[in-house]
Amino acid sequence: MKFNIAVLPGDGIGPEITQQSVKVLRAVADRFDHEFNFEEAVVGAAAIDLLGDPLPETTLELCKKSDAVLFGAIGDPKYDNDPSAKVRPEQGLLKLRKELGLFANIRPVRAYESLLHKSPLKPENIEGADMVIYRELTGGIYFGEKSTAEDGKSASDLCTYSVEEIERIAHLAFKAAQERRKKLTLIDKANVLETSRLWRKTVAEISKEYPGVKVEYLFVDNAAMQMILDPKQFDVILTENMFGDIISDEASVIGGSIGLLESASVGTKNALFEPIHGSYPQATGQGIANPIASVLSAAMMLNHLGLKEEAETVRLAVDLSIKLNVCTIDINKDNHYSTERVGDFLESVI
């Protein structure tokens, strides 16, 4: 089969890890006799530097007409500590999510048997942990009206949600729960926030359509604690944009390295696949970044394109590299492989 894949390497370690995924995808195309057309475009700080715009029109157009977007990472410290910067790399990613309507960000988190010792958590607490986080991605405080007073003495961000925005992602999460262990946990702050009460009410309503799924409600502060105390209690987590950002990064400690965590962002038409780690500027160009999160994101992409066998093959290749410790320094301290050599290994076994 033939697919057009937009490749947006972005900033920091984005380019070096994405390169490994493209290599792996080419191996998949060879082995399974597909044709993947890769087309690259700039985004983020890289795009600001080149064109003064974190999401150039050409990049957006390319993404819109592609079958899937493979995304690297975004962000550059030179913008972070400049609160008055007019354009920011992150705007590129946020606008892309919004323009492509990628309302559901799906983040699987699991404890790898052979990496249990890598986690800061005790092995017995995480062994067998296996969850998937459904984070709403185009609403909430990320996209509500923002303002700063004329005199610069105050600022505000508005968090809004509509029933419709909640419903569409809730259905995806309930369906995922049906295919898994049949438990869904809604994380909110319904004892304080009006939007959270709307989430709770809407989810309670929808849950009637999924009688086989057990629903639990957890306040976000308690959830942040439960994630560490007893991560095995979670199957499917459903939550709004900001809480999902925090909780999913926190959950990354279960896997032993944030360099292992993939994600898919899906909408009704388009889909984008990216590692959950960021641009990791300190590591840029050193060949130490873990390409696995990006490669697993590529596997999610294959799955999304209907190529189940191919996706499974990539996942098995990754499992093998972890098992054999063909891993970057975040996982293999004593005898680590470079970003490229991990990519080479994955390519070679497919």
Next chain:
Amino acid sequence: MKFNIAVLPGDGIGPEITQQSVKVLRAVADRFDHEFNFEEAVVGAAAIDLLGDPLPETTLELCKKSDAVLFGAIGDPKYDNDPSAKVRPEQGLLKLRKELGLFANIRPVRAYESLLHKSPLKPENIEGADMVIYRELTGGIYFGEKSTAEDGKSASDLCTYSVEEIERIAHLAFKAAQERRKKLTLIDKANVLETSRLWRKTVAEISKEYPGVKVEYLFVDNAAMQMILDPKQFDVILTENMFGDIISDEASVIGGSIGLLESASVGTKNALFEPIHGSYPQATGQGIANPIASVLSAAMMLNHLGLKEEAETVRLAVDLSIKLNVCTIDINKDNHYSTERVGDFLESVI
């Protein structure tokens, strides 16, 4: 010396734990020859049940004229899953914080040497961890305008901050850092939120007045991960209301039990002391709730009242009870003491 102390036991396990603190405080008064006048008042679900109001006027008045408020816990599940409830227990606590102007919530977190094994984190990762979280308590999304559309199809919460609100708590946090290890970490989401950018700008400005204090900025998603990966990096954490709620509950896993964590909420005139755990309804009336978080909150209160020796005595008594394992079931699984017996022990050694 003579002090008037308002006692607000609240809901769930609130009354049983607060009772132990009062007992301990009476022992302190005896030993050090002070006079504490305790006056009780209702708040939260208890107050709704009794008077239809989570913060009755008489309760507020009592708090205003007291030298300090000893607070139990708030919350009742019968309100949590009823998104249309008109009055909620939490409103009592939020209104109390606002009316008393308690803008700074101070939450110390440390790993107890003899409880290292109790944490879900590996002992080597937390040994020596010792931080204090300064959470802004009367601003942000907790208190901004809330609304629900007439048709119930959408809702919103506004997050606002003024420079003044940021400054007053930032000064407290910087001063604390000066007395400690001289590091302050601001947790925000400045790559997305306008209010966070105001926080970052204001804190950067204020930091010039504290040249001895090293300032670091961390995005909240990364912070949620760092808290588990390397909690020892933190000394003083400064953050806004919602992020502080999440991060401090998460940090509780370091101490081995949320039942150990005290907090102080201070303003310019009043001060309130409460455990960070909630009303823990499942445990109510069973005599299994850990009174230590409340007792340590009482110690913070003594400190606030200028009774340093007395505060230190209470803390030493708690250390002793932990050392001797005179502890409730959350800490001492095999041979646990009841809430009351832990209180009795603490009283007896003072």
